Every structure is written in C-alpha cells, then in structure tokens.
Amino acid sequence: MQTLTKLGYNIAGPVLALIISFAIGGIFIAIIGKDPLAVYSQFFSDTLGNAYGIGQVLFKATPLIFTGLASAICFRAGLFNIGAEGQLIIGAFCIAFVGNVFGILPAIFLLPLCILAGFIGGACWGIIPGLLKATFGAHEVINTIMMNFIAAALVNYFVSNVFFVPATVHTPDIVPAAHLSRLDFFFESFHGAPVNLSLFIAIGAALLLHVYLWKTSLGYELRATGLNLNAARYAGIHVERHMIGTLTLGGGLAGLAGMNFVMGYKHYFELGFSEGAGFIGIAVALLARNNPIGIVLTSIFFGILQYGSLTINTIVPKELANILQAIVILCIIVLSKVIDRHMVRLQKQSVAAEVHA
Amino acid sequence: MYAVEMQHITKRFGHFTANHQVDFQVHEGEIHALIGENGAGKSTLMRILYGFYTPDAGQIYINGREVKIQKPSDAITLGVGMVHQHFMLIPPLTVTENIILGKEETNRLGILNLPLAAKQLTELSQTYRLHIDPSAKIEQVSIGFQQRIEILKILYRNAQIIILDEPTPILTPQEIDDLFKVLLQLKSEGKTIILITHKLSEVMTISNRITIMRHGKIVGTRETKSTTQTELARLMIGEEIGPPISKRPFIAHKDILIMEQVSAKGDRGVLAVRNVSLNVKEGEIIGIAGVEGNGQSELVQVIAGLRPFQVGEISIGSHSLSPTHGHQALAHIPEDRLRFGLILDFTLQENLILGRQQELRFRHYYFLQDSETRSYSSELIHSFDIRPEELSLPARNFSGGNQQKIVVARELSKNVPLIVASQPTRGLDIRAIDFIHNSLISERNKGKAILLVSSDLGEILKLSDRIAVMYEGEITKVFLTADTDEREIGMYMTGAKKKSA
Incomplete structure (x- = not known):
C-alpha cells in the first residue's frame, strides 16, 4: 500500500475520532436541552480563539508533559509507573519547602535548588519501587500505587500540622526569588494566563529524553530492557540497574511537574492542586505511543480538553464537560484500532483485485 | 478427485x-x-x-x-x-x-x-x-x-x-x-x-x-x-550448492574453555547439569549431542553467564567465571533467537550491535556512533548476505533464516576466542545452513574454540572434531568424530548405553 494512503489514514484517524466524539457529545448536550453548536463554538473560541485561552491551555498542558514523560520513559523500559501522582505531590511539596526555607539565597542559587528539590523529591518516590522491583521482584504497579497513598497522607500531615498557613490547606509562600516568570512578562498578549517558564523546561525535558532514548548507549539499553528482558540480559545489559534508574528518573520528571503550580502560579503548595495530572499522564503517554515529542503535542491536546471544559461550564454542567473529555479519549483509542483493521482489509482487497486482473 | x-x-x-x-x-x-x-x-x-x-x-x-x-x-x-x-x-x-x-x-x-x-x-x-x-x-x-x-x-x-x-x-x-x-x-x-x-x-x-x-x-x-x-x-x-569448506588440520595447544565438574540447577530447582568436565581447545569444534532437554540449554547458559552454577569451576581463556553472575566475553549464538538473540522491534542496525553497545567503537562517551555503526552494519550485511539490505527495517520483518544470519553475523564478528553455538541452524533452509556451517568451519580454521550444541546429529557429525553426548545432565561419552557413527551416538543419547564405569 502506498505510503501516502497510510499517512492519510494516520491523519484521518484522529480527525475522524474528534468528529465522532463531538457528535456523540452533541447528543448528550441536546438531551439536556442546550444547543451543541453554541457549546462547541464557545469551547473552541475560548481555548484557541485568543492568546489568553492559548496561555491557559499551555498552563494546563505543562504538568501533563512532565507526568506523560514520567510514564513514557518507564513504559519504554517495560515498567508501569502508576506512581506519577505521588511523585508529583512529593516533588511539589519539596519545591515549596525549599523555596520558603532557603529564602535568603539569591535567585541564581535558589531557582536551580528548587528545581533540584522537585526532581529529588519525585525521584525518592520512584527509586523505592525501583529497588523493590530489582531486588525482590516486587511488582512496580502495586508498589507505585501504594507510594501514591503514602505521598498523599504524608503531605496531608505536613500541610495540616507542620508547614502551613493557619486556616488554609496550603504552605507558606515561596520567596519571590524562587518564582518562575509568567510568559505574559515577555509576551503582553498572554496577559492574565498563568502559563510560565516551566513550559519551556518541560519541552526541554522532552527533547532531552528524546536524545537519551535514541542517541545514547544507555537509552539503547533501556529500550532493549523494555522490549525483551531476556535478550537484554543476554547482551550483558544490567537490567536491574536500568529498572532502578528509570523509575528514579521517571519519579524525578513527575516531581518537576510541581514547578508549574508552585514556582510559576500560586507560589505555594496546596492540597489537591494536581487535579489528577499524575494519572492523566498515563493516558497522555499511551496516546503519544511513548514518544517524547508526541507527548508535548498530546499534552496540549489534553490542555485544550481540560481548559475547554472549564469554559463551557457557564452553559453546561461540569459533569457534562468531563463526559465529553472521556468520550474523546475513548473514541481515539477505539478508532485507531478500527482504522488499523480497515487498512488490513483494504490491502486484502487490493491483492485480490491484482490477482484477478 | x-x-x-x-x-x-x-x-x-x-x-x-x-x-x-x-x-x-x-x-x-x-x-x-x-x-x-x-x-x-x-x-x-x-x-x-x-x-x-x-x-x-x-x-x-x-x-x-x-x-x-x-x-x-x-x-x-x-x-x-x-x-x-x-x-x-x-x-x-x-x-x-x-x-x-x-x-x-x-x-x-x-x-x-x-x-x-x-x-x-x-x-x-x-x-x-x-x-x-x-x-x-x-x-x-x-x-x-x-x-x-x-x-x-x-x-x-x-x-x-x-x-x-x-x-x-x-x-x-x-x-x-x-x-x-x-x-x-x-x-x-x-x-x-x-x-x-x-x-x-x-x-x-x-x-x-x-x-x-x-x-x-x-x-x-x-x-x-x-x-x-x-x-x-x-x-x-535454484542452483547447486558447493562442497563445504574443508577443515584445516589444526594442532591445538591451548585450552580455551575449561570446565571442571560443573553442576547447575535448572528452572525447576533440580540439577540440570551434573558434574560436567569438558575442555575446548583452540581450533577445535566440540559437538554436544543429545535429545533436547538433557541439560544442554542450561550448560550453554552457564557458560554464557546467564545462569548461576552451584559447583565446579569454569574458565574462558585465563578468565575464571563467577558462579553467580557475570556476562562473558564470548560469541554466543543462542538456541532461541527470538527470545534471546534478537530484539524484534529493534532495527537491523540496532540488532547488529546488541551486546556490543558499550564497545568504544560504537559509542563516544554516552553517545552512540551512528556513522560507525552504519558502516560496520553494511559490511556485515554484505559479508553475511542478509536480506533485505535495509538497516532501518525491524528484525521482526526478516525471515527466520535472515534473522538467524543477523545473530550469526553479529556474534562471529566479535573478536573473542570462544564461540558457543546452540542450535545454530534450526529451522533454516539448505543454503542458510550451508552458509552457517561454512562460517563456523572457517572460524575454527582461524583458531577459535567452538562449542556446538545441536539436536541435529547430522550437523554434529559434519562439523565436530570431537563429540560429547549429554544424557540427563551428564556428559556420558566423548568420541573422536572419526571413531563413531550415528547409531552409536544414538544409543548414548537415549541412555541405552551409559558411561562405562
């Protein structure tokens, strides 16, 4: 089959999925007595129609890039990291703590220190399931999930009893030296949108990960470990080291997601700020087929969905917006399979036609 | 009808x-x-x-x-x-x-x-x-x-x-x-x-x-x-195949692989390799004959450092092997190419450096040297006639014979004194078999020590200088190839004849 046809299908797939999911969503909207066209036009004009909307979308996308990468790098090594949520919470809390307690440091030291704190905090939450997997063979799915509970409870305790502003569920502010500038500081038109420099750090992380996976010998070994454990061992690769290292790296990346909120937006850590970014990251990674660059794009797509759902809140209930999001994801996943099958069938027909010609 | x-x-x-x-x-x-x-x-x-x-x-x-x-x-x-x-x-x-x-x-x-x-x-x-x-x-x-x-x-x-x-x-x-x-x-x-x-x-x-x-x-x-x-x-x-490369007489001096009373457990925890002592000299092919499942696979894994052994000593060259772990510097054609020898979703080029990715020839600091790998791969593809000649095609899309050639090409291009070839031609066609046999013989003629494990007795008889029969984890008999035949080896393989006391 021609490459062009194939490419056509690859583009047509997601587009078709969007159309179908919006059609299904439209039925729901009509059922509750609203006008689907009005809802959709608001959805698109508010997200992509102006710079403020785009800024909001990018703000929503930023943590998803980090958590998407955190899941993807582990998938590439054959590991299921379900713990990005916990890693993110710990990382974000560490950033808030360091940004406040080491407030006397100048920005040039404090900024890297905060970022490092986020990475190390998340990495600690990744290395534990990594060590358990490599030494005892304990399954990382269970352990990363358990680590999520520990992270949530631990941070809950600290934010309620140890490091907090009375009568709130957040920590004291970090000092201004630890702030990451918003992009409206550089581009006036983003005015008011919370998107900040951590977006570029996220994109940079994606690029670095791309290089790591495909240009370095360690990335080669990591992929070998994920694709065929036996062959990796046969090739003298220390697969256990890669398991530990990759879960640690994944944890660190998830921890960095905390930058967006703590250093770039509210300047404190608040319980429940993540809105499940750790879990959505898994979906982002799967949809992007664990490709770091694809994760940036997929995260922006999820950003559109998330922020778009907020904007239509004025017309339809929030639950409907959530339903719409879920329908889109389901449609894309199902349709990509349907299209694969269709291509196989088309090929059969073309062979049969050729033979009979 | x-x-x-x-x-x-x-x-x-x-x-x-x-x-x-x-x-x-x-x-x-x-x-x-x-x-x-x-x-x-x-x-x-x-x-x-x-x-x-x-x-x-x-x-x-x-x-x-x-x-x-x-x-x-x-x-x-x-x-x-x-x-x-x-x-x-x-x-x-x-x-x-x-x-x-x-x-x-x-x-x-x-x-x-x-x-x-x-x-x-x-x-x-x-x-x-x-x-x-x-x-x-x-x-x-x-x-x-x-x-x-x-x-x-x-x-x-x-x-x-x-x-x-x-x-x-x-x-x-x-x-x-x-x-x-x-x-x-x-x-x-x-x-x-x-x-x-x-x-x-x-x-x-x-x-x-x-x-x-x-x-x-x-x-x-x-x-x-x-x-x-x-x-x-x-x-x-579609053509006639030529006669096999002839074996050059090789006066072996040095033992390359030395095994002394090695015993190792199988996957189910019982001893799969029992008290095996065997030396392979430079310029010699030793064939291990046996019905599958008599410990040959485990023996190969032990030598390759993929399976711990409980008793005994093994050395390759002057290097002695740790009983519990350690990847060895040897060329290893594994019996199951799909599970061990290849990563099916890796490209041809990536598979050709599998196990060699840390060699300084193929990396500069942590970065893979794509141009060096490419020219090395093209060379192997040419000399081992791997088809299609597409460096970026995943190994999955090659035929069984070509997949095996990828493994053989990679392993035989290593500059190491010992080659362990396990079922190197299983499921291959005449021409590929002929090619691999000739490759092994020419490595032998260069002075490599080769341990060949095969359930194809014809292959063992054709290639080996000496033949060791394995039965229930033990080497029950070692023959000079010239002194034996299929029937006699068959008797030892089935356990009808055992170690003379």
Whole structure:
C-alpha cells in the first residue's frame, strides 16, 4: 500500500475520532436541552480563539508533559509507573519547602535548588519501587500505587500540622526569588494566563529524553530492557540497574511537574492542586505511543480538553464537560484500532483485485 | 478427485508475498512431501489449509467440494489436522486432558467423563502403536512422546488429512524410524498425509509424491520414485550448492574453555547439569549431542553467564567465571533467537550491535556512533548476505533464516576466542545452513574454540572434531568424530548405553 494512503489514514484517524466524539457529545448536550453548536463554538473560541485561552491551555498542558514523560520513559523500559501522582505531590511539596526555607539565597542559587528539590523529591518516590522491583521482584504497579497513598497522607500531615498557613490547606509562600516568570512578562498578549517558564523546561525535558532514548548507549539499553528482558540480559545489559534508574528518573520528571503550580502560579503548595495530572499522564503517554515529542503535542491536546471544559461550564454542567473529555479519549483509542483493521482489509482487497486482473 | 486441492492461493504479509498463485494437489491416501527453503511459503500454505490464515485470493477444495476455511475449527470439522512445529500442549495437564481439549465428552450435567476418554485413547494408541501413558503429565514427558500426543490428538478428532510441519528435527534417529512406521500405517488405512520438511533423505524414504516450493511459488511436483535428491535440491534453491569448506588440520595447544565438574540447577530447582568436565581447545569444534532437554540449554547458559552454577569451576581463556553472575566475553549464538538473540522491534542496525553497545567503537562517551555503526552494519550485511539490505527495517520483518544470519553475523564478528553455538541452524533452509556451517568451519580454521550444541546429529557429525553426548545432565561419552557413527551416538543419547564405569 502506498505510503501516502497510510499517512492519510494516520491523519484521518484522529480527525475522524474528534468528529465522532463531538457528535456523540452533541447528543448528550441536546438531551439536556442546550444547543451543541453554541457549546462547541464557545469551547473552541475560548481555548484557541485568543492568546489568553492559548496561555491557559499551555498552563494546563505543562504538568501533563512532565507526568506523560514520567510514564513514557518507564513504559519504554517495560515498567508501569502508576506512581506519577505521588511523585508529583512529593516533588511539589519539596519545591515549596525549599523555596520558603532557603529564602535568603539569591535567585541564581535558589531557582536551580528548587528545581533540584522537585526532581529529588519525585525521584525518592520512584527509586523505592525501583529497588523493590530489582531486588525482590516486587511488582512496580502495586508498589507505585501504594507510594501514591503514602505521598498523599504524608503531605496531608505536613500541610495540616507542620508547614502551613493557619486556616488554609496550603504552605507558606515561596520567596519571590524562587518564582518562575509568567510568559505574559515577555509576551503582553498572554496577559492574565498563568502559563510560565516551566513550559519551556518541560519541552526541554522532552527533547532531552528524546536524545537519551535514541542517541545514547544507555537509552539503547533501556529500550532493549523494555522490549525483551531476556535478550537484554543476554547482551550483558544490567537490567536491574536500568529498572532502578528509570523509575528514579521517571519519579524525578513527575516531581518537576510541581514547578508549574508552585514556582510559576500560586507560589505555594496546596492540597489537591494536581487535579489528577499524575494519572492523566498515563493516558497522555499511551496516546503519544511513548514518544517524547508526541507527548508535548498530546499534552496540549489534553490542555485544550481540560481548559475547554472549564469554559463551557457557564452553559453546561461540569459533569457534562468531563463526559465529553472521556468520550474523546475513548473514541481515539477505539478508532485507531478500527482504522488499523480497515487498512488490513483494504490491502486484502487490493491483492485480490491484482490477482484477478 | 483430490483429497486436497488448493487453487490460485495468494497470501501477502505487508509487502511480502508468502504465496503467489499457488496450485497444490494431494491424492487421497498418499504421503505427500512439501519441501522448500525457509520462507518459501510451505508453512504459510499449510496454515491456510488449517485455517490459521485466510488467503487473500484463491479457492480450497476438500474431496472435490469447495470449502471456506476461516479458522482451525472449520478445518477440524472437515477432517484436517495439523501437528505444529511447536507443540500446542498445556504442560500441567495430563495426556488425556490435553487430547480431549476442545472435544470434551461430558455427561448431561456437564461433568467430564475422563475414564471413558482414557479408554478410547488407550485403544487408539494400541491401534497405531503410539505408546503413551494417558495419565502422565505433559511436563514430565519427552519431546518424542509429546509429538505422539499431538498425532493422537488429531486421530482422536477423526482427521483424514494430516499435516505434519517439520516433525523430525527434534527426534532421535530411533524416534524418527518409529514416526515413519506410524505414518506408513496411517497411509495404509487410507489417511492422507502432508509432510513439510527440509530433509531430502527423509523425503526420499517416506513420500509418494513431492511438491517443491520456492519464493512463494510452486516450482514442480514429482513422483518420488522418478526423481533424485540432486534434482530436488536444484529445484529448491535454484542452483547447486558447493562442497563445504574443508577443515584445516589444526594442532591445538591451548585450552580455551575449561570446565571442571560443573553442576547447575535448572528452572525447576533440580540439577540440570551434573558434574560436567569438558575442555575446548583452540581450533577445535566440540559437538554436544543429545535429545533436547538433557541439560544442554542450561550448560550453554552457564557458560554464557546467564545462569548461576552451584559447583565446579569454569574458565574462558585465563578468565575464571563467577558462579553467580557475570556476562562473558564470548560469541554466543543462542538456541532461541527470538527470545534471546534478537530484539524484534529493534532495527537491523540496532540488532547488529546488541551486546556490543558499550564497545568504544560504537559509542563516544554516552553517545552512540551512528556513522560507525552504519558502516560496520553494511559490511556485515554484505559479508553475511542478509536480506533485505535495509538497516532501518525491524528484525521482526526478516525471515527466520535472515534473522538467524543477523545473530550469526553479529556474534562471529566479535573478536573473542570462544564461540558457543546452540542450535545454530534450526529451522533454516539448505543454503542458510550451508552458509552457517561454512562460517563456523572457517572460524575454527582461524583458531577459535567452538562449542556446538545441536539436536541435529547430522550437523554434529559434519562439523565436530570431537563429540560429547549429554544424557540427563551428564556428559556420558566423548568420541573422536572419526571413531563413531550415528547409531552409536544414538544409543548414548537415549541412555541405552551409559558411561562405562
């Protein structure tokens, strides 16, 4: 089959999925007595129609890039990291703590220190399931999930009893030296949108990960470990080291997601700020087929969905917006399979036609 | 009227045409051999007949009636049965349970009537002299036994047309004789047998007619009594293959691999390698003969550092091996190329440096050196004739023979004194086998020490300077190749003869 046809299908797939999911969503909207066209036009004009909307979308996308990468790098090594949520919470809390307690440091030291704190905090939450997997063979799915509970409870305790502003569920502010500038500081038109420099750090992380996976010998070994454990061992690769290292790296990346909120937006850590970014990251990674660059794009797509759902809140209930999001994801996943099958069938027909010609 | 007639069958996988306009006819009551190189399309054609694949175009007739075979159960209903290269048995279940699987006899309450099934099986096995124990568990029985079970499974389903996909490479010479007796008896009862094979000598002994395939097409059908092995070989590969490289006499001085009383546990925790002492010298090929599952695989894994050993000492060159871990500097052609030797989703180029990715030739600091890897890969592709010559094609898309060539090319290009080759030619066609044999001999002539493990006795006899027989984890006998023959080795392989006290 021609490459062009194939490419056509690859583009047509997601587009078709969007159309179908919006059609299904439209039925729901009509059922509750609203006008689907009005809802959709608001959805698109508010997200992509102006710079403020785009800024909001990018703000929503930023943590998803980090958590998407955190899941993807582990998938590439054959590991299921379900713990990005916990890693993110710990990382974000560490950033808030360091940004406040080491407030006397100048920005040039404090900024890297905060970022490092986020990475190390998340990495600690990744290395534990990594060590358990490599030494005892304990399954990382269970352990990363358990680590999520520990992270949530631990941070809950600290934010309620140890490091907090009375009568709130957040920590004291970090000092201004630890702030990451918003992009409206550089581009006036983003005015008011919370998107900040951590977006570029996220994109940079994606690029670095791309290089790591495909240009370095360690990335080669990591992929070998994920694709065929036996062959990796046969090739003298220390697969256990890669398991530990990759879960640690994944944890660190998830921890960095905390930058967006703590250093770039509210300047404190608040319980429940993540809105499940750790879990959505898994979906982002799967949809992007664990490709770091694809994760940036997929995260922006999820950003559109998330922020778009907020904007239509004025017309339809929030639950409907959530339903719409879920329908889109389901449609894309199902349709990509349907299209694969269709291509196989088309090929059969073309062979049969050729033979009979 | 034919028992089986396939007309204009075409089947493609992506760009690859596995069967092109194939016409294939089998008479009722004959043993029909289907031969051809690897990737010639024999297995594909038979899997179409058995309903594993549906053809892109073409018709199938069974006993003159056109049929649609969409899935294996359709084929079974039509009386077609197939014994696969890799057995489809469930190890923890008994022989009886495995055989009735999919055709269980139950009473009105849905409860299995196992004793009845066992009785039927015993009768069936007596009729065909396929000796089995209905209550044995699959995991406890030999490969030859498992094959008999697969054949019984098919007979139990009243198959009239029986397809056997390469049944003999895993059997001992004695077991092959027994299998052929069974096939002849089945034939005398009017059953139709289609035999896929590579081995021309077997074809000449057992078949009535022979169909030869090459590159997805039928190149001819012959009456066995009016053809010769030479003609068949020419039809299969389209040319004659030259005589093998001759072995240069090599006066060996230095032991490269030294094993002293090595014992190691298998996967189930019992000793799989028992008290093995063996030295391999430079410029020598030592063949390890044995029925599969007698500890050869475990022995190779121990030498390669993939399996810990409990007792004994091993050294390679002047390096002694840690009993618990450690990857070794050796060239290792693993027996299971798909599980160990290749990463199917890696490209050809990536697979060619598997295990060598940390060599300074292929990396600069942490960065892979793409241009160096590329030129090295192109060189190997050329000298080992790997096809297609596409560096970025995933290993998954290569034929079995070419996949094996990728592994062999990579391993033989290593500059190390010891080569361990485990089943290096299993499932390959004549030309690829010939190529790999010549490669091994020329490495030997360069002074490499080679340990060859193979269940193909012909291969062992052809290549080895010395032959060690392994039985139940022990080396029961070491011969000079010139001093022995197939029969004698067979006796040791089956344990009929054991270590002289």
